[in-house]
Amino acid sequence: MSETHLVGSVLRAGRLAGGACLCAMALASLAGAQEASAFGGIRGVIRDTTGQSLAGVQITIRGASLVAETDLDGRFELGKIRPGMLSLRFRRLGFRPDTVDLLVLGGTVVPLDVTLERLAVSLTPVVVRGRTELTGWRQGFYQRRESGGGHFFTREDIEKRNPSLMTDMFRMIPGVTIQPSQGIIRNQLRFRGQRGCAPLTWLDGSPLAAGEFDMDALSPGSIEAFEVYTGSTAPPRFAVAPGIGPRTCGVIVIWSREGQRRPRRPPPVSAASQIAKLVDERQIFTAAQVDVTARQDTTRPVKPIYPDALYDAHVSGSVMVEFIVAATGEVDSERISVVFASHPLFADAVRNALEHAMYVPAVRGGLPVHQVVQHEFVFVPDSSRRRRG
Known part of the structure; x- marks a missing residue:
């Protein structure tokens, strides 16, 4: 066979193979479309009689093992449902169960809004009025925060920054310098240019040491809140420590967490x-x-x-x-x-x-x-x- 005939045969074979491939893809696409049109779906939201979205509502189809549950916004979605009349049951403890009958058509998603009636509530609601009922260290912490004069950080701030070391939380505070050291304390905190003077540190209302405290000895995960006073604005309660005397190099006040909370896994x-x-x-x-x-x-x-x-x-x-x-x-x-x-x-x-x-x-x-x-x-x-x- 000549080279020209050989090339022509290859090209014709390629066209035939390409055509067969396109046909196969078209058939697969058609089959997928037919399969999709053979099923329907339901997408809805569940609320109470006041319009509040309900989470954790169980949705079941009578005669089927399919179970869904609403999310925090009260929404749910059921897919790949065979067309026909269905009976959906909605159940949430504390609410009157409800059943809805509806027709599902192939290739369509049925929108559905359901309202559940609240049953009697035996517990009186707890009202949290701002921070008027705070007690313990939190009361003083938030009062000082409102008055200003320092830098205040809460658990939310720490989690937002996700620091590897506790001293990482100080890098964004104006007037704070972190000095690397070859000694036991690797990162020394200094306020307002006080190179040879360490700030006075308090933990849960007690002074930690007469000398310098290693801030990185504390895990960021063990801290609930802390206060930093870089100048002479420290509250009188923390400006002088018993047995240590007044300190003019700044003050750090740390409040530890009450019991380490376990991470929540779904x-x-x-x-x-x-x-x-x-x-x-x-x-x-x-x-x-x-x-x-x-x-x-x-x-x-x-x-x-x-x-x-x-x-x-x-x-x-x-x-x-x-x-x-x-x-x-x-x-x-x-x-x-x-x-x-x-x-x-x-x-x-x-x-x-x-x-x-x-x-x-x-x-x-x-x-x-x-x-x-x-x-x-x-x-x-x-x-x-x-x-x-």
Whole structure:
């Protein structure tokens, strides 16, 4: 065969192969389109009668094992549903269940809005009024922060910067110099050009040392808040330390965390589903199933801390959470489910407050028992204070 005939044969074979490939792609695309049009979907949002979006609502299809759950915005989506009439059931503890029948067509997504009716609430909502009810070191910290004169950092600030070392938090403070050293203290803090003079450091209200303290000996994760005074503006309480005397080289005041909070990992099954399953199995009870319902312990009230960013911006809001009060009065911190939240930071504040909270347990048949409760927390900013810039 000549070279010309050989090239022509190859070209013809290539065209045939290319045509076959295009046909195969077209058939695959057509099959995919037909498969997609063979199914439908449902996309919706679930609210209560006040218009509040509900999280953790379970959605099931009668006769099928498919289960979905609403997110924090009350939204859900079901895909690859065979066309036809369906019966959807919506369930959330604390709300009256509802069933909706609807027709799903192939190749379409059906929009759906559902409203669930709230059942009776046994617990009085907790109102967080700005920072008027703060106690302990937080009360003084935020009062000094409002007055100014220093630099103030909270847990939110530390997490936002995510420093490797504690001294990294000082790099952005005006008037602070970090001096590398070959000694035991690798990073020495100096304020306002005071090269040979170390600042006085306090931890939880007590002075740390007469000499210099190694700030990097503290883990950033162990600090809840800290204050820095680079000049002579330190409050009188911290300007002079017993046995040390006055210090003119600046002051650092550190407040440690009350118990290291465990990192939260998303469980394979949501807290709302776990709690509903425990109720179905009669391992825990609802308010309607006990003789005396669980309630707040007035001697140890739950007091969430108003999130700094929302407090400074005068943002109000509310959160309702669902959790288990054990027969001991302790809160099961592994199963705290958000029913609704106007802002995720409010939900985080309530979760943190509940980790070490105590309630008066429910009573059934004369004995304390586990009960699922839903408790609302309302955050109201202080209208008399100025907005921080």
